[in-house]
Amino acid sequence: MIYTGNNRNLSIEPYEPCPCHLEKKFKFCCYQKAKDDTSGPMAKGFSLGRINHLIRDFYASTDFKTCFAFEKVQCSGPIKNAHSLQNNRILNVICENGHLYHFKPEIVDSGPTSVIKKIGKNDASTFFGFCDFHDTELFKPIELFDYTGGIQQNFLFAFRALAVEMHKKLRQLKNVKRMFTKRPRTMLDPQFVYMYRVAVSDVNDHQFEYDLFKQGYQNGDYTGLRTIHRELQLGVKFAACSSFAVRYDIDGNLINDTFSTKKDRMPSIYLNIYPTQKGTTNILISYLNIDSEVYQNYFKSLDALDAKNLQNI
Ligand SMILES: [Zn+2]
Ligand SMILES: [Zn+2]
Incomplete structure (x- = not known):
């Protein structure tokens, strides 16, 4: 990601917490290390294959295991490689001979x-x-039963989309912090500081939303979301489970300035698209009610679309 905007805030301030250790001030922690680091670009002269290998290795080393469930005392069994899409109900519908295709950064x-x-x-x-x-x-209510439009199912679909994304955001933050440790001079580089700022606010935003889901779950209150559901009369050959902040509405007007490093929270929408076993496709899009000021008009225009146009969007 190369940032070319005019945002300030692209240097780490002397008295702000050091990225490596939030209890210490940057000036008294890594600042000198960053100044003294004279290493050049990490992959200078490397072939593309080697660069991709290096990035994959670097990113793989940021993976970590956690359980995003709300009742931690109940946790048991290993942290498995959990599927962000239901194995039986979705992956079996889209796979061919046990394989499918995914997008991979390169x-x-x-x-x-x-x-x-x-x-x-x-x-x-x-x-x-x-x-x-x-x-x-x-996830039993969505793994074992067909979608019926109940608020608990909507809640669980949205929550899983949040968990998938939260895991990625935490990894991205780890990724930038590792870069800072390996190449301290990057702490003085606006592009890396920008990556750091974005990663920190992404993690904070997701944590905020996570806490709201947790509150709802623990109170047995699943009404904190607005969800649009559409069923297409054809089975798509892909599935998606993701959450993200929407930058433009369907008319191209800016809703969220997603490239900004300002402290404002970027509210997410939660998206699930998957083919069903009866040959149709479910599309579920949700937002948290507290974000209705940002998203209610957007959802109103999505809701007004017929199936074909929604599919195009
Ligand atoms: Zn430090
Ligand atoms: Zn658990």
């Missing part, structure tokens, strides 16, 4: 891009976000 001659790669069903769309017990128990 650096090519023209820069970073996504390429489509074949992957085994059991490795697809997985992340270390739930213990064995919660992966099964928490």
